[in-house]
Amino acid sequence: MKLHEYQSKQIFAQYGIPVPKGRVASTPAEAREIANELGGRVVVKSQVLVGGRGKAGGIKLAKDAEEAEKVAGEILTMTIKGLPVRKVLVDPAADIQSEIYLGITNDRGARRPVLMGSAAGGVDIEEVAAKTPEKIIKVHIDPLLGLQDYQILDLALGIELPKEQWAEFNVVCQGLWNAYRKSDATLAEINPLIIQANGHLAAIDGKMIIDDNALYRQTELAEKRDLDVEAESETEANKFGLTYIKLEGEIGCMVNGAGLAMATMDIIKHFGGEPANFLDIGGGATAEKVAAAIRIILKDPNVKAVLFNIFGGITRGDVVAEGILAALKEVKPSVPLIVRLAGTNAAEGRAMLAGADMITAESLAEAAQKAVAAAKGELSS
Amino acid sequence: MSILADKSTRLVVQGITGREGLFHTEQMLNYGTQVVAGTRPGKGGEWVLDGKVPVFDSVKVAVEATGANTSIIFVPAKGAKDAMLEAADSGVDFVVCLTEHIPVQDMMVVRAYYDQKAIRLLGPNCPGLLTPGEAKVGIIPGDIAIPGNIGVVSRSGTLTYEVLYALKERGMGASTCVGIGGDPVNGTNFIDCLRLFQADPQTERVVLIGEIGGTDEEKAADFVSKNMTKQVVGFIAGKTAPPGKRMGHAGAIVEGGEGTAAEKVKALEKAGIRVADHPEQIAEILAE
Incomplete structure (x- = not known):
């Protein structure tokens, strides 16, 4: 079962991962209200369970609340790859210095979870994996031991993350591991994780897939199922x-x-x-x-x-x-x-x-x- | 000879008092399998099936009392992880888990634990195994196969029954038929079974039934070309399966272009394995 970006980021926040302060809106008026509260420039993002939302015109910047309302109005009438847009996420526009890919998924062949990172964030990771696999650093996690701090350091070194961000990166990785494990996810992904101009990290886009076989014990998540995709x-x-x-x-x-x-x-x-x-x-x-x-x-x-x-x-x-x-x-x-x-x-x-x-x-x-x-x-x- | 189970197998059934557990225990007994015990916490001391099988509270107690060496698990998904870990610590050396819909993170924990011990796990989400004329550990219908020299290993249940049945119709029998299950993370895999069949004097030829998802068939093909002297005939299900869709089995999914039927067929053929176009053709090829 796939979760929407806003749902995934809510879960990430519960596990201590810094995410933007935005909220989700179902109407242009709500979008305006949220943009007003946030102040300044915002990004309005369609919440549909397909990739390529940006290319389809489902993600737009707005300079103020008025423009946010207008843009939300446009996006909320869109259909992206056959799926109607029912909600938009209104987030403050981020001040991006660099973008990192970070994800945990099941490595079927290795029969254990794998934490993956890449300095080439913000783009389609499957494309990176196909064209330049050396740019993705993988760390396998022993399911009996969990993710260890030294493994996170290995990953930070592998993607050449500046020393200043190591401590925060550790919090993000441990948070992602806990989100993955405690939600019975088969994928928990932050793409991109950004280094902001002020040096702090933020997960500005996120994706989670929950194991259908575990929904019996993930009752709260099971209620989030989006029937539009089925x-x-x-x-x-x-x-x-x-x-x-x-x-x-x-x-x-x-x-x-x-x-x-x-x-x-x-x-x-x-x-x-x-x-x-x-x-x-x-x-x-x-x-x-x-x-x-x-x-x-x-x-x-x-x-x-x-x-x-x-x-x-x-x-x-x-x-x-x-x-x-x-x-x-x-x-x-x-x-x-x-x-x-x-x-x-x-x-x-x-x-x-x-x-x-x-x-x-x-x-x-x-x-x-x-x-x-x-x-x-x-x-x- | 055969592999994994025979007349000497002494079986304990975990979850023996449930509907499925009880029904299939009776089937296994009727087939001649030595079912020596069952377990169900809280029901220790009772007997089931007209006093034929004693029930114990735990697997460990059952093993101590009866000398069981193999366990079969009929416990629902919620309790399956605990049941498999309990079995691993009980003293048996072979555990078969039939349960479907086990969360994959549970299976990763179970598999990591089994890897630390010298205990074999078969399944989960599998029909178990059948050594015709000797023992049935699982739910493969006993009357669809006769003893013979063909080893069968498969990720599927009913598809395997098809093949056994078609072999029997042509007078061919099986040494052992092993269902390794349809989950993405499991215990015994193709290569484990191929190695056992290669070493088993009764087995002369092997049928390998795979399906879309993962790369286990490709690895098996590589193993066959390097290590097998016995003839292997293959079949891959899911040629018409659309990518990104889970075809019933948790593990039957083409992801990121990996795990397609076409790739698997190519790998098997490259290893010199004849691949049947449809299930009934497997028996035709073996009859040639």
Whole structure:
């Protein structure tokens, strides 16, 4: 789950990281009020969960409160990369002497967190990583020990940070580590961390991603979820314990297990079709879950056929068949349905479905080929 | 021979009184696995499954009383970190964790702790393992595989069942099938299993089933080209997965251009591994 810049900076502030004094506004009038309180020049920043806000015109300077109101009015009507701007952050304009990148993320290969810093801050760090990886200094953190002060010194030396800033840099790094750890983040990033003209550090932009699996214990953060970034159908699927990802093709898929769901999408493509979605119904495919899955798949107007591929392991074939039958009583699909059951109690399941108006298949390859043909209108049940 | 589990495995089930724990304990017993104990704090002294399995309050007590050498964890995500750490300190030398949705920072702590000890962890977010005809430690349906000489290692659950089933249909069996799980940070990895299969006299060929995300398949390919004399057949799921989206498994995500199916297939083929286009083709290749 991604957090907005203003939310990330609020968390950073809780852990002692210096951030600008700004606030978030939903209307131009609020923006004016905040700018008035702050006094002087301000920066008005759109709060949307995509990169490249500046390039899209979603970040603008204003010389006073009046201009802040006008600029906020413009930004609040914008849509950036498909996402509507609902809030702007109004921060005092910073007096930047130099910009640093600082971030903590999970290094999957090393199986531990990594603290990264670069003197080339303020720009797209992935670009720096691709073009000049030597400009990024990495320090791996032992999850049992936590971030050590000497490691922060190593990083400061690596990015050639002036001695005058070391003490404050230590506070920022420890704060970022605590924010990352205590928020169950998979990314906590300050870009840029600036050295101001007065020599003090400030985190003027920030980003955090929270581990979805940890939201059960991060209840306060879970409430911050921005549903704008998720397709409505994906949010709906989550409610039923389904994992659904919308794609662009014409063959809907309902599969148990993530790996098998991916393999099912791939085999549809292999035989000349395009998958319309990824959908894992998980274990225990109850009638309620199956019905929800079918409803969600069929909401997509591109879908011309639906392929059910269920391998009975924990989820027995007859239970799945029961679920499908009950679901079909409730939702009456207008597109051909292809079903393939295998594994535990598959024969019983197939027998139960034989009466229903479905195209059946024994193998996955056969099912995929039939689904591709059905989507083209070359096969019906 | 086989790897990781066989007739001598003495299993303790953590979370035996839960719905999943109890159901699968019965399945494992029916398969012939020696389930010698279960644990559930507060229920020590009770018995489950008509008096077949004694319940203890802690893993350590269960190990002392029954000589269990392997633990399997059916504890929900909230308690899984503690369950894995408890198992690591209990005296067993092999721990299998099936639990899904464990926070990744919990797993980094667990993995760092296991690395300090000479204990093997399999999973989490995995179906466990099956040595056909000998032992089932996990939830892989027992009747979909027969004993044989093909080693199977996979990041997926049901996709693996597909492959085992297709092998059985063609009269081919497995030495051991290991599900290493779909999380980004886990215990036993591809290379660990490949090394064990290479050394196992029963295993003649190996099937490796990977998916998008991370670079473990690339590392495995490198290991195969340098260290394996046995034939390896591969499959990678997720060729049609869009970048930046987590495809069900926490670890199945293409990030920053890394972890694509295309790269993995290329790495496997470069190592001389034949890669199947779809799961059923794996059995076809092995039948040639």
